[in-house]
Amino acid sequence: MGSTDQRLVAELENRVETLLLDDAVRLVELRHADEGQGIQREMLDDYLDQIGYGMDAFPSSLEDLLTESESWQGDRKIYQLDGDRVSVYPARWHDRLRDTTDLREYLRVIDSDGFGTDDSSRGQITEDGVAEELLLDVAVAIGGMDRDDGREQLKQLRDEGDVAEYPSQHANPWVQLT
Structure with a gap:
């Protein structure tokens, strides 16, 4: 997987006590330059592993928050996109707005x-x-x-x-x- 941005890792580390998983996905999606829609799940794992906690840092698991819905399902959801990618925004938005x-x-x-x-x-x-x-x-x-x-x-x-x-x-x- 590609390299991680150490400034983003530091921000995640500083906020890990109060950060929810969808917020972590949002930060990585907004700040890590990546080709394609959303972010690779493996890249998300890389960032979370670098803060020393991995997915265990969060009260909800990725599977609990993950939805395959094409449209907005409200707050606190993570959307499964094509190619093992995830986003805090639904696939329909990516398709229509990219x-x-x-x-x-x-x-x-x-x-x-x-x-x-x-x-x-x-x-x-x-x-x-x-x-x-x-x-x-x-x-x-x-x-x-x-x-x-x-x-x-x-x-x-x-x-x-x-x-x-x-x-x-x-x-x-x-x-x-x-």
């Missing part, structure tokens, strides 16, 4: 897939839209977008009236197409 950096398309796909699911623990997808941090995480992980570029595009879309945020002064507002 070739675009247009945040309007991300909002369409995420909102249509996620609204109405039981996602009460974080409320990331509601009738008010998609939480901004989720939107940016998905654009980084799936579309390969730089987070700052995503924030800039979001500002431009807001200025042009293509998106609205609720509440507008919230640290992690919900974003929706207008």
Whole structure:
């Protein structure tokens, strides 16, 4: 398997006391440059082994959190993708969004897939839209977008009236197409 990023290993080590398995997958997926959708399970194992605990560091096993669903199943799920790969985002999102950096398309796909699911623990997808941090995480992980570029595009879309945020002064507002 490829080499691990030692800064990411250090971050995982620093957070191991409070980190949940899906959060570890999210961090690796966001920060480890990898070809293909999601991350290889073997790469995840490499990172977790380097922090000295492996999968034993987490109260839930990968199998407990793993789903083969193609669409959003709410919070705290890990999605099985093709080729022994996993992601915190469903395969449908990868299939529909991997070739675009247009945040309007991300909002369409995420909102249509996620609204109405039981996602009460974080409320990331509601009738008010998609939480901004989720939107940016998905654009980084799936579309390969730089987070700052995503924030800039979001500002431009807001200025042009293509998106609205609720509440507008919230640290992690919900974003929706207008």
